[in-house]
Amino acid sequence: MAMVDIDMPRPAPGEVAVRIAYIGYCGSDLNSYRGTNPLVSYPRVPGHEISxxxxETGQNVPPTLEPGQRVTILPYFNCGSCNACRMNRPNACKHNKTLGVQREGALTELVCVPYGKVVAVNGLETRALTLIEPLAVGFHAARRAEIVPEERVVVLGCGVIGLGAILGALSMGAHVIAVDLSRSKLDRAVRLGAHATIDAAQECVDRALQDMIGEDGPEVVIEAVGAEETFRQAVDIVASCGRVIYVGYAKNPVLYETRLFVMKEINIRGSRGALLSDFHDVIEYLKRNPAASDVIISRVVGLEDACSAMAEWSADPGALTKILVQLSEDVDERA
Known part of the structure; x- marks a missing residue:
């Protein structure tokens, strides 16, 4: 990872130029840094959690978007013609290209994007806008679970995606149990409203769940770790006729006890990215709960420390939940 100079872009017709205030580091950025992201090509400018x-606006941009507005950006670029796009599920586009992965990201001074990808946001602290995209991914996973009030929901993994799943499940009236190996991340989950936690580094998850809710198990398990062990664990602990939602993805093939799929008659669903409606749900949540950003954000660094911060995170991923890189000094604190 290195600092380089690139050409300053100008907006083409239908595009908006956005000066970047903050960028959040995502787990996919960390995997790209480590060389374990199978979707990325190099060299690549990272960054898709954007404030x-x-x-400046190019020609043919609606007047509702104008200079001075605070915005975030929907970082997924779908093809518009595959079966997922035709079903109005562009987040699952077969040919999707995400900022910072398959196309250049936003960890730079200025980006130009089509106006349809720009989401104006009022009434939030500027740095909080970086949390909209990752929390929306978690909200989308909760939506995929079709949670009904009072259901027991276990979220495996309390990174930002997992925290988003917790918040999404809570907003749907669930009783939420958070599971992680990191005590500090579990503490964050509690501060955001999780009803109970299980420290998987100290406790047997299966036994702890039985003590909490009995032998039936949780109606929903959302896997937000992306490890072979937690992929299997989700199927093991979910209740009969329950739902398992995978929002993480394991790096290696996973060996399952497939009889559980049939004997429990469970539903297994994937959850990819987020929809614009998920973005708006998160925006409304953050407006109602402005203190949440302080719970989630671990550190803010300047551009000059962007490389060293990534190296530090890579050395101890469990120590930090969310790192922000600040690119503009003259940003207002509230939009």
């Missing part, structure tokens, strides 16, 4: 301000 910025419009500085």
């Amino acid at each position: 910025g301000v419009i500085v």
Whole structure:
């Protein structure tokens, strides 16, 4: 990872130029840094958790978007013609290209994107805008679970995606149990409203769940770790006729006890990215709960420390939940 100079872009017709205020580091950025992201090509500018301000608009941009507005960006670029796009599920586009993965990201001074990808946001602290995309991924996973009030929901993994799943499940009236290996991450989950936690580094998850809710098990398990062990664990602990939602993905093939699929008659669903409606749900949540960003954000660094911060996170991923890189000094604190 290195600092380089690139050409300053100008907005083409239908595009908006956004000056970046903050970028959040995502787990996919960390995997790209480590060389374990199978979707990325190099060299690549990372960054798709975005807070910025419009500085210029190209021709044919609606007047509702104008210079000075605080915005985030929907970082997924779908093809518009595959079966997922035709079903109005562009997040699952077969040919999707995400900022910072298959196309250049936003860890830079200025980006130009089609106006349809720009989401104006008022009434939030500027840095909180970086949390919209990752929390929306978790909200989308909760939506995929079709949670009904009072259901028991276990979330495996309390990174930002897992925290988003917790918040999404809570907003749907669930009783949420958070599971992680990190005590500090579990403490964050409690501060955000999780009803109970299991420290998987100290406790047997199966036994702890039985003590909490009995032998039936949780109606929903959301896997937000992306490890072979937790992929299998989700199927093992979910109740009969329950739902398992995978929002993480394991790096290696997973060996299952497949009889459980049939004997429990469970539903297994994937959850990919987020929809614009999930973005708006998160925006409304953050407006109602402005203190949440302070719980989630671990550290803010300047661009000059962006490389060393990534190296530090890679050395001890469990120590930090969310690192932000600040690219603009003259940003207002509230939009």
